[in-house]
Amino acid sequence: MIVNITLPDTSYDITIDKLQTLTINKKVVVVTNPTISKLHLEYLLLKLDIKDLSVVTIPDGEQYKHMQTIEDILEHCFEHKLNRSSMLIAFGGGVIGDMTGFAASIYQRGIDFIQIPTTLLSQVDASVGGKTGVNNKFGKNLVGAFHQPKAVLIDPSFLNTLPPREFSAGIAEIIKMAVCFNKDYFEWLENNDLRDDENIKVAIQKSVETKAWVVSQDEKEKGLRAALNYGHTFGHVIENETNYNTYLHGEAVGIGICMANDTSVKIGIMTQEESDRVKNLLKKYDIPTTYKIKDVEDFYEHFFLDKKSLDNKIKFIFAQGLGDCRITDEVSKEDIISVLKAF
Secondary structure, eight states: OEEEEEOSSOEEEEEESSOOOEEEOSOEEEEEOHHHIIIIIHHHHHHEEESSEEEEEOOOSGGGOSHHHHHHHHHHHHHTTOOTTOEEEEEESHHHHHHHHHHHHHGGGOOEEEEEEOSHHIIIIITSSOEEEEEETTEEEEEEEEOOOSEEEEOGGGGGGOOHHHHHHHHHHHHHHHHHHOHHHHHHHHHSOTTSHHHHHHHHHHHHHHHHHHHHHOTTOSSGGGGGGTTHHHHHHHHHHTTTSSSOHHHHHHHHHHHHHHHHHHHTSSOHHHHHHHHHHHHHTTOOOOOOOSOHHHHHHHGGGSTTOBTTBOOEEEEOSSSOEEEESOOOHHHHHHHHHTO
8 A cells, every 4th residue: 555645845655565675775774772673673674675784773762852862863874974865764663753854854964764663653643744853851842854754664564563552652643633634534443443453554544644635735834734733732741741751642642632622622612522432532542531730830831832832822723523623822821721720
């Protein structure tokens, strides 16, 4: 299965299938982490026909998604004398993909990279669309670049070794796509179990097609693409508050979806019954839906560090029923605070 994404300056294929032999006649660095290296690196190397190949292994976890790790990747590239025609391969989850893409975007002012995502979250969302970056003390992905990959190679068999919690975290992003863009898809998710091998392949395809459609219309997130951050405005604050070591990204997004939906219900663009259906679908896969906010005002102030905020106004993405969404900065502080107090 191939999904093409066409943008003003480039186009590339997203292939959903067993990994085929990849022949590259240039210097290549594979970026991965110890977990993926132990599980899958041997398999990957069998599929790579590359004369000059090296591997850099960086620490595993969101807490290492910072500039020092980027420096480590770049140092490896310089030591191995990569040039402007060289290439990086991101082999891992969303953290690896984001950092590899960012390193590729700034090494000698930009080189090519390929995404080979190994987690469900990265296969259905993070690997597609060219968003790259790192976190800092102010928030998530606040330093980065739009840098599109040359190809995305999605092999669903990597999911066989994914821990259940990581698998569920990826499902949160699948649910996000359906709630915002496709009611029929949401209802399909309600009626099918994604733990089934064939169902998860269908879900990957539907999610990638949705993401590709959105990105092709709005690559740099000037409008529609911001809707893909449904649940993230709240979720990023949760991740920042908990130092990126309590919740997986998808888990924080799941909680953020519930916070966003409670707000949608409050301002009258979603029914309680629709909100409950989304929450029940999250719960079906053990995705957390509750969070204890220690300081409501402090939580609210964190919103202003969000990349979508502009001119001291917070831009929120809310579900508008099921299958549609609204991007707005017209929600009152009182309404948001009221929802946050319930948490």
